[in-house]
Amino acid sequence: MKKKELIFIAVILLLAVLLWGGMQITKNRSSATIRITVDGKEYGIYSLNKDQTIHIGDTNVCEIKNGLATMTDASCPDHLCMYQGSIGEKGGLIVCLPNKVVIEGVKAVSSDQASDGVDTVS
Amino acid sequence: MVKKTAYLGLFSAIAIIFGYVESLLPIFIGIPGIKLGLANLAILFLLERYSFREAAMVSVIRILVIGFLFGNMFSIIYSLSGAALSLACMTFMKAKTDFSPIGISVVGGVTHNIGQLLAAMLIVKNGSLIYYAPALLIFGVITGVLIGLLTTEILRRLPSKYTSDATKKGITNDH
Known part of the structure; x- marks a missing residue:
């Protein structure tokens, strides 16, 4: 795999984590x-x-x-x-x-x- | 044309069998739409070896056959929307970047999931399905890497002289 592909994959994973984190913050506590x-x-x-x-x-x-x-x-x-x-x-x-x-x-x-x-x- | 036609038939059959095998596997972690994407093995191979045209043909045949045999109208719509977005993005990335089959496969896996999620959001008319997006992105990457590795091996072990019709001079030609 090339470096560019690894960066691409990292960006997608980061996006997923950010999305998940964002939803955790905005989610209603209970x-x-x-x-x-x-x-x-x-x-x-x-x-x-x-x-x-x-x-x-x-x-x-x-x-x-x-x-x-x-x-x-x-x-x-x-x-x-x-x-x-x-x-x-x-x-x-x-x-x-x-x-x-x-x-x-x-x-x-x-x-x-x-x-x-x-x-x-x- | 003979070899290529034979191989397109063969890969259609493989893609359909993969789809059937996958329908037998239980879904894991309770998220709808999480699958290995084995069929993308055949589609990715065709895209790498031939072109968009061949991959699209086999993809549509696969979805219709699988849909009518084992699925319903909804599963056909989901599959089609995922496959269409996935194939479009894979073709674009293959033309515009120098990604290896693994990178292309990740693009395909992730966009396939996004396409299905968008279709699901439109059908149930509920935006809260975005809840599944992070998991679908991560699993798209994982299955994409796995399918990409497998496709790389198959591309290496099935030289294009077997899958393409040689010209008179013995030079292989993909078209």
Whole structure:
């Protein structure tokens, strides 16, 4: 490998680290709630403090247990979203591409809105 | 034309088999879209040995066959967007720089991941997918280096006299 290529690789890795660092800084310190988005539209905001099972449309099922949100069921064939781990206090992201469902950890919008876990579908 | 046509067929078959083998491997670390990119071995070889045209042809054939056999409309869209950006960037870098196949492969691996990420962001209409970008960049570099090393070996062990049709004077010609 030439020196130029090594520099090129180093720049990409540095970019990745910077991006990651930037996201760590801007990330909300504690994500006490999760936001579920379907096809770009907000489906609902749910508290992580309350154990519950959320049926997202009739395609996906998200379960919140012990402060962790996990995708427990999906209608898509590959079930990738179910293997993406869970969202806890540290935030995170679960994406189901075929059903266009995104679950992300967010900072509590306001304590009263998030605490009861009532869905905000209008 | 005979040798080249035969080799293009052979590499299409190899690329399709690689795609199938990869679909059997479990995804690791829970990030969608992380793959070894074995198929890029064939595409990179064709780009280095022949030109953009041959690589693009085999790439499109591979994606359509794999997509219809094992995937769905979404996987075809993701694959196409990744492959298109990747091949365009690899061709550009090959023409404008003196990068070795390893460097070109890294360009391909990273831009393939970026292309797929952009397609995913457009499809789910959610910008927070950028969360995956650092991991995808790093894995693009790692898989790119691995595939680049393999391609360098294959280019060395498969001399162009076997893959290209010789002219009457015995001089190999890539076109």
